[in-house]
Amino acid sequence: MIVNLHRLGPPLVVICWMVAMLLNAQDLPEGDGKAITKRMCSSCHPLTTVTGKKASKDQWGIIVDRMVVLGAKGTDEEVEIVIDYLAANFGPKK
Numbered sequence: 001m002i003v004n005l006h007r008l009g010p011p012l013v014v015i016c017w018m019v020a021m022l023l024n025a026q027d028l029p030e031g032d033g034k035a036i037t038k039r040m041c042s043s044c045h046p047l048t049t050v051t052g053k054k055a056s057k058d059q060w061g062i063i064v065d066r067m068v069v070l071g072a073k074g075t076d077e078e079v080e081i082v083i084d085y086l087a088a089n090f091g092p093k094k
Contacts, residue, residue, distance in 0.1 A: 033085030040074045040082055041067070050090065057087035 028034050028047060041050050044067070055063060060083050064072070068079060 029089045031085055031089060033081040036074065036078050037082045037085050040072045040078065044070075044072065050086065054090055054092050055086070056092055057083060060086040060090075 028038055028051070037050070038047065041047065053063075064079055064083050064086070068074065074082065
């Protein structure tokens with residue numbers, strides 16, 4: 001069976017967009033640092049990039065430091081708050 005992709009194109013694009021919006025709508029757990037984490041991380045990628053990862057505090061420190069080098073905006077204090085928040089909510093045992 002041959003599928004006419006030109007006919008499927010627009011509806012398929014809409015479906016993919018809707019799925020992406022639903023995945024991005026996932027919110028972060030409540031806690032100190034939620035707003036800063038959301039601001040710093042979601043400016044470059046969907047929150048599912050964060051919520052789908054489990055890492056230790058040291059590992060989160062490396063990841064967040066790398067994101068700052070790549071352009072994430074935050075003060076040194078905010079970076080530490082984000083690392084603590086991520087380790088508390090997305091650590092290896094969560």
